[in-house]
Amino acid sequence: MLVGVMSTYIRPPKLIRITALISKAYGIDIIFVRPPDVNIEKETLTGKMLINNKWVTQEREIPDFIDITPYCFKKKYKPVTDYLKEKTFLSDNRDNILTKEALHEYLREDPKYAHLVLPTHNVSTYDDILNYLDQYSKVVxxxxxxxxxxxxxIVEKTEDKYKVGHNTLEKNMSEDEFFNLFIEKIENQRYLVQKYIVSRTLQGDPFDCRIHVEKNGSGKWQSAKNYIRIGIGQKVISNVNQGGGIADPIPFLKANYGGKWKEIDEKLKKLAVTLPYKIEELRGTHIMSLGIDIGIGRDGELYLFEVNDGPAFKSLIGEIAYLRSNYYKYIQRNIIGINNSHDVSMKNDADKAPGVFKKSLKQIKNIMITFKSKYKRK
Known part of the structure; x- marks a missing residue:
C-alpha cells in the first residue's frame, strides 16, 4: 500500500522519516509530497520516497489515502485540495471547521463538557471588552x-488604569492608551474576549497542559502524550516558542497541586479519550490528529483553552510516528479494504497496547538516536 503524506515543508521532516521506517515493516510505503506536486491532468503526484534509507524522487498515481496537514488548505492550493477530496480519502478534509467561539457554544450545551468552557464573547465593539472587565476584572x-x-x-482593570500583558511584557495603560490598542490591534481582527483563569505555577509562570491525541491501530483515539507547557518568564501564555519549557504531568502536578495531583491527572487522561470523539462528531468528518490545550485552576478544575487540528510534534516524534504508522495499517484494512497475504499475517500492534506501545517507543528512540548521529550534517 502507498500512503501519501502531504505538507508544506520543503523537505521531509524527521517525523516523516521515522514514520516511513516503521510503516515499511507493515508493508506500507510513504511518499512525501507538497500541494504543487500534484498533477491533476495526469492524475499523479511526484514526491519523495524513502528507498535504501535515502529520499528518492518518484512519480506515482494518487494514493488511496493521504495524510494531509491543515496548512495545505490555503487558498492558493484550493484547486489541488478540491481535486483530492473527490479523488482520495484524506486524513482531514477541513469540512465544518469550528471557530473557537462555535466550539465553546456547542460544548456549553453538552452536560459532559460544559464545565470546561470559560465565558467567552466575540469582540464587536470596545464596550464588549469593558463589559467583560466589569464582570470579571481580568480577561484574555x-x-x-x-x-x-x-x-x-491579558488585560486587568485597576482603578483608572489597565494592566496589559503581551508576550513577556506587561504595561500599565491609561484609558486613552488602551482604547488606541483596541483600534490598532483588536478592532476588525476577529478577536474573542474570555474570562481569565489562574493557570500558573507556584512561581507565577503561566502554563497549560497539551493533550496530543492521534488515531491508533484500532481506529480509536489515543493520547500520544500529555505534557505541561510552562511559559517561564512570560506574562501571557505558555508558549514554548518564546522561551518556555515542558514538563511531565505527574511530577509537575505533585509539585503544584499537592494531594490533588492524582485526581487532576486522571481527569486529563479521561479527557484525552473522550473529548476528541465529541470534536469529530461536531465537525461531522474524519479527523486523525488533535492538540487540546487545557488550563488548570488553583482548585484543580480543568478549562478548555483551545483545540488545534495541526498540533506541533517536535517533542514527541517517536510516539506520533508509532501511532500514525499503525493507523495507516488500520486504514488499509478497514477503510480502503486492501488485505493481501502480508497484511493478514501481521497482527495489529495497537491491539496489544499499552505494553507494545511502550516497548515500541524504546525501539523508535533507538532509531532516532541512530538517525541523529548518521544524519547530523543534514
Whole structure:
C-alpha cells in the first residue's frame, strides 16, 4: 500500500522519516509530497520516497489515502485540495471547521463538557471588552483563528488604569492608551474576549497542559502524550516558542497541586479519550490528529483553552510516528479494504497496547538516536 503524506515543508521532516521506517515493516510505503506536486491532468503526484534509507524522487498515481496537514488548505492550493477530496480519502478534509467561539457554544450545551468552557464573547465593539472587565476584572483577548498562541493579551482593570500583558511584557495603560490598542490591534481582527483563569505555577509562570491525541491501530483515539507547557518568564501564555519549557504531568502536578495531583491527572487522561470523539462528531468528518490545550485552576478544575487540528510534534516524534504508522495499517484494512497475504499475517500492534506501545517507543528512540548521529550534517 502507498500512503501519501502531504505538507508544506520543503523537505521531509524527521517525523516523516521515522514514520516511513516503521510503516515499511507493515508493508506500507510513504511518499512525501507538497500541494504543487500534484498533477491533476495526469492524475499523479511526484514526491519523495524513502528507498535504501535515502529520499528518492518518484512519480506515482494518487494514493488511496493521504495524510494531509491543515496548512495545505490555503487558498492558493484550493484547486489541488478540491481535486483530492473527490479523488482520495484524506486524513482531514477541513469540512465544518469550528471557530473557537462555535466550539465553546456547542460544548456549553453538552452536560459532559460544559464545565470546561470559560465565558467567552466575540469582540464587536470596545464596550464588549469593558463589559467583560466589569464582570470579571481580568480577561484574555485572543484572535478566534489564532495559531501557536500569537497576538494574545491579558488585560486587568485597576482603578483608572489597565494592566496589559503581551508576550513577556506587561504595561500599565491609561484609558486613552488602551482604547488606541483596541483600534490598532483588536478592532476588525476577529478577536474573542474570555474570562481569565489562574493557570500558573507556584512561581507565577503561566502554563497549560497539551493533550496530543492521534488515531491508533484500532481506529480509536489515543493520547500520544500529555505534557505541561510552562511559559517561564512570560506574562501571557505558555508558549514554548518564546522561551518556555515542558514538563511531565505527574511530577509537575505533585509539585503544584499537592494531594490533588492524582485526581487532576486522571481527569486529563479521561479527557484525552473522550473529548476528541465529541470534536469529530461536531465537525461531522474524519479527523486523525488533535492538540487540546487545557488550563488548570488553583482548585484543580480543568478549562478548555483551545483545540488545534495541526498540533506541533517536535517533542514527541517517536510516539506520533508509532501511532500514525499503525493507523495507516488500520486504514488499509478497514477503510480502503486492501488485505493481501502480508497484511493478514501481521497482527495489529495497537491491539496489544499499552505494553507494545511502550516497548515500541524504546525501539523508535533507538532509531532516532541512530538517525541523529548518521544524519547530523543534514
Amino acid at each position: 483577548l485572543k484572535p478566534s483563528d489564532g495559531i501557536q498562541g500569537k497576538r494574545i493579551y
